[in-house]
Amino acid sequence: MTTILSIRDLRKSYADGFEALKGVTLDIEEGEILALLGPNGAGKTTLISTVCGITTPTSGSVTVGGHDIQTEYRAARKMIGLVPQEIALEPFEKVWNTVQFSRGLFGHGRDNARIEEILRKLSLWDKRRNAIKELSGGMKRRVLIAKALAHEPRILFLDEPTAGVDVELRKDMWEIVAELKRSGVTIILTTHYIEEAEAIADRVGVIDKGELLLVQEKDTLMAQMGKKQIEVMLTEPISAIPDSLSVHQLTLNGPGDALIYTYDTHAERTGITTLLNDVAQTGLVLRDVQTRQSSLEEIFVNLVSGDPA
Amino acid sequence: MNWAAIAAIYRFEMARFFRTLAQSFLSPVLSTSLYFVVFGTAIGSRIQEVEGVSYGAFIVPGLIMLSVVMLSISNASFGIYFPKFLGTIYELLSAPINFIEIVIGYVGAAATKALFVGLVILGTATFFVDIRIEHPFAMAAFLILSCLSFSLLGFIVGIWASNFEQMSLIPQLVVTPLIFLGGTFYSISMLPPLWQTITLFNPVVYLISGFRWSFYGIADVPIFWSLLAIIAFTGLCLAVIGWIFRTGWRIRS
Numbered sequence A: 001m002t003t004i005l006s007i008r009d010l011r012k013s014y015a016d017g018f019e020a021l022k023g024v025t026l027d028i029e030e031g032e033i034l035a036l037l038g039p040n041g042a043g044k045t046t047l048i049s050t051v052c053g054i055t056t057p058t059s060g061s062v063t064v065g066g067h068d069i070q071t072e073y074r075a076a077r078k079m080i081g082l083v084p085q086e087i088a089l090e091p092f093e094k095v096w097n098t099v100q101f102s103r104g105l106f107g108h109g110r111d112n113a114r115i116e117e118i119l120r121k122l123s124l125w126d127k128r129r130n131a132i133k134e135l136s137g138g139m140k141r142r143v144l145i146a147k148a149l150a151h152e153p154r155i156l157f158l159d160e161p162t163a164g165v166d167v168e169l170r171k172d173m174w175e176i177v178a179e180l181k182r183s184g185v186t187i188i189l190t191t192h193y194i195e196e197a198e199a200i201a202d203r204v205g206v207i208d209k210g211e212l213l214l215v216q217e218k219d220t221l222m223a224q225m226g227k228k229q230i231e232v233m234l235t236e237p238i239s240a241i242p243d244s245l246s247v248h249q250l251t252l253n254g255p256g257d258a259l260i261y262t263y264d265t266h267a268e269r270t271g272i273t274t275l276l277n278d279v280a281q282t283g284l285v286l287r288d289v290q291t292r293q294s295s296l297e298e299i300f301v302n303l304v305s306g307d308p309a
Numbered sequence B: 001m002n003w004a005a006i007a008a009i010y011r012f013e014m015a016r017f018f019r020t021l022a023q024s025f026l027s028p029v030l031s032t033s034l035y036f037v038v039f040g041t042a043i044g045s046r047i048q049e050v051e052g053v054s055y056g057a058f059i060v061p062g063l064i065m066l067s068v069v070m071l072s073i074s075n076a077s078f079g080i081y082f083p084k085f086l087g088t089i090y091e092l093l094s095a096p097i098n099f100i101e102i103v104i105g106y107v108g109a110a111a112t113k114a115l116f117v118g119l120v121i122l123g124t125a126t127f128f129v130d131i132r133i134e135h136p137f138a139m140a141a142f143l144i145l146s147c148l149s150f151s152l153l154g155f156i157v158g159i160w161a162s163n164f165e166q167m168s169l170i171p172q173l174v175v176t177p178l179i180f181l182g183g184t185f186y187s188i189s190m191l192p193p194l195w196q197t198i199t200l201f202n203p204v205v206y207l208i209s210g211f212r213w214s215f216y217g218i219a220d221v222p223i224f225w226s227l228l229a230i231i232a233f234t235g236l237c238l239a240v241i242g243w244i245f246r247t248g249w250r251i252r253s
């Protein structure tokens, strides 16, 4: 794996003195999908804007494909495509023209075949002669993606691509992202929907109050940080947990026909073997055993609300 | 230089112009004709000649300047204000282009449109009065420099403005009075001595005087001063643009 984007101790204070980024360090590998997860105001847009050249960093450095975003901004920016959080388009402009404009802006000559390919991929081909104002919100978002892809970037930033978007469209968006990944584009997307990160990311970064709290493989993150639960289902309901099982700190479910055991997957001993032995000793008859992994959501809530002190 | 980007911006701005070409063409024709009817006939019947030039012909350079200046400012200011207003400026800021290229694209397009209208007015005027151009090169230079320098000023206004009221503030409150008091419709020598002196502080006087000289060889102020004034004004606008470029004023947070 090669690092395509490298952010080092990036800080950003706005003119009013507010520090929106407090020293973010992050490496992004070529070809991956990284989801930046964080509540509103966490600094996700600020981070993207700084990497893309829309705001100037207060300190720190960013390199894209080895090019510094300030001293070699042309080479760095050519590699990046940005889909902004807010829909911003010229209402009277035609779809085709606005995508063509974006391509030119990034220094590329005309390439009708390439633009056709992009428009088709985003299901915009039939709308190519329409003015932007005639399109639905979802279509406009696709136009923004088409504009961002017009110069064939290696890295694509999607700032909250599915915020305020209906379920159908969100699934479409995920499909588009997966398709882009297959074509070799590195994708960084921000979201405050956990299920989105869970569904499409390879790695997840959690950001809050201008700080990157962690970045990890999604699976590792869930395995490491996640508590797992075993649900031991009984053939006959019981009214109370037998005393002999009290060491396991079990809870009984509502109907009383399942014992729930919570354990840390990264603990030395999970205690599963002794638990099952002890349950058998009490004479209870097992109907089924299920494991359940806690979602990113729980991890996220724990992290963000967790008091560092 | 990212020429493709400059071309993209220029084309985009010109496309807006071509979409409304009929309007862009007809409105200066109409307004020029009206000026001739109102000023040329009503006032021209009292002021027959100014320094040997018929009054109708005398006002032509001023009329052209009036439109060219106003259009340069409005074209360039709206050109850059709209992306700010609509939020599409994110694309300019994240593109591999520098501020100079952005300026060339927007100012180039604004100046082109103003130049086009200036030539339409000149053409329309020939239907009403006899026009001679004694110094065609000087005429072209003054016209092009005016289009460029006031487009630069318009660009600055567009960057500076944070709402639509501010967009019309400079053109309405500053530029229009300066143009009307700058000898568009009269010669400075027709004013009382005190006003003649005060008028010399109006930069537009130098512009119109020089432009008129290129037509008829008559001027209110020496041609050298006119040339210096327009060059100094262009330089000043470029300096301000350069400063905006270095500081990112009102563009990059």
Ligand SMILES: Nc1ncnc2c1ncn2[C@@H]1O[C@H](COP(=O)(O)OP(=O)(O)O)[C@@H](O)[C@H]1O
Binding pocket: A014, A015, A016, A018, A020, A038, A039, A040, A041, A042, A043, A044, A045, A046, A047, B253
């Ligand atoms: N131009 C600005 N000036 C001052 N503060 C800003 C500006 N833009 C964003 N902020 C502040 O910086 C913080 C991070 O904002 P943002 O990056 O937009 O968060 P997110 O995208 O994660 O919701 C917020 O508290 C926001 O109010």
Ligand SMILES: [Mg+2]
Binding pocket: A044, A045, A046, A085, A159, A160
């Ligand atoms: Mg945001």
